[in-house]
Amino acid sequence: MTMTLDAARGGEMVESPFLAQLVAVIRAEDSHGLWDDKTNSEILAEFIVTAEERRSMPIIGDPDPELIWRMTKFYDAIGLLVEKRTGCMASQMQKMHHEGFGRVVLIAGKLVVVSKHLRDVHRFGFETWAKLAEAGEKLVESAVATIDEFPEAARA
Amino acid sequence: MTMTLDAARGGEMVESPFLAQLVAVIRAEDSHGLWDDKTNSEILAEFIVTAEERRSMPIIGDPDPELIWRMTKFYDAIGLLVEKRTGCMASQMQKMHHEGFGRVVLIAGKLVVVSKHLRDVHRFGFETWAKLAEAGEKLVESAVATIDEFPEAARA
Numbered sequence: 001m002t003m004t005l006d007a008a009r010g011g012e013m014v015e016s017p018f019l020a021q022l023v024a025v026i027r028a029e030d031s032h033g034l035w036d037d038k039t040n041s042e043i044l045a046e047f048i049v050t051a052e053e054r055r056s057m058p059i060i061g062d063p064d065p066e067l068i069w070r071m072t073k074f075y076d077a078i079g080l081l082v083e084k085r086t087g088c089m090a091s092q093m094q095k096m097h098h099e100g101f102g103r104v105v106l107i108a109g110k111l112v113v114v115s116k117h118l119r120d121v122h123r124f125g126f127e128t129w130a131k132l133a134e135a136g137e138k139l140v141e142s143a144v145a146t147i148d149e150f151p152e153a154a155r156a
Numbered sequence: 157m158t159m160t161l162d163a164a165r166g167g168e169m170v171e172s173p174f175l176a177q178l179v180a181v182i183r184a185e186d187s188h189g190l191w192d193d194k195t196n197s198e199i200l201a202e203f204i205v206t207a208e209e210r211r212s213m214p215i216i217g218d219p220d221p222e223l224i225w226r227m228t229k230f231y232d233a234i235g236l237l238v239e240k241r242t243g244c245m246a247s248q249m250q251k252m253h254h255e256g257f258g259r260v261v262l263i264a265g266k267l268v269v270v271s272k273h274l275r276d277v278h279r280f281g282f283e284t285w286a287k288l289a290e291a292g293e294k295l296v297e298s299a300v301a302t303i304d305e306f307p308e309a310a311r312a
Contacts, residue, residue: 093249093250093251093259093261094249094251095249095250103249105249105261105263107261107268107271109268110267110268110269110271110302110306110309111266111267111268111309112263112265112266112267112268113266115263115266146266149312150266150306150308150309150312152306153266153267153306153309156305156306
């Protein structure tokens with residue numbers, strides 16, 4: 001997969017299995033092909049939140065449903081990559097408080113392979129493509145390591 | 157703990173560590189002592205849903221927040237009994253769809269010790285005290301068995 005350079009926001013685009021998976025997860029929702037003309041970096045644009053944007057984001061009130069949707073897709077992509085690498089399907093559960101903190105887990109069998117306590121959900125996003133890719137890869141790797149450590153629980 | 161007989165609804169009250177834990181969980185919320193005069197069976201009355209009541213309950217729309225609260229207390233009581241018996245603290249996560257189905261899990265460490273797929277959340281309740289006690293005990297026993305099977309994951 002090639003990604004368009006977008007130096008203005010998010011810095012240099014990076015090659016990343018995680019970003020490719022995230023694009024695929026989001027394009028899968030586009031059943032009418034409305035986003036066919038969008039580049040991958042356009043598809044993922046909202047995952048980038050620059051330092052300046054972050055400062056201007058209000059953290060009061062319920063997090064935007066679109067933001068929750070985006071966060072869900074982020075963890076869906078992680079679950080799918082984990083499945084590709086281990087064969088274990090991981091399903092997602094979220095516990096979100098309207099103050100913007102919460103918890104997300106990915107569960108494979110009886111094993112919690114990702115458990116992330118969230119603060120600042122209102123500002124979910126990454127400064128650069130490199131940071132988005134790195135955050136995803138790190139969670140995938142940690143999930144795979146957890147499955148390697150407790151394979152029976154993951155397949156229970 | 158002694159419980160008052162209430163033959164009319166729920167049949168005969170039973171001695172049960174689970175019911176005692178459930179009463180304790182609910183009384184813990186009564187910080188102003190407003191329920192001090194209530195008997196234990198009054199405290200738990202809403203957990204009983206007779207066959208006739210069940211038939212008359214609508215299953216359309218979002219489940220009543222009080223019902224979700226009650227269900228949460230049910231699983232909180234299970235988590236606390238599991239902790240008493242194993243030393244592993246279990247935290248609860250729910251995923252509830254407004255159509256009345258969903259999933260509840262209790263997580264200890266990296267281990268899912270209870271995982272319950274729910275249908276018919278609108279009608280959450282038990283015909284008798286005996287059935288309520290049995291449902292709770294069964295989930296506790298199964299959780300304890302899961303921890304015995306995967307002790308390292310439960311303590312991870």
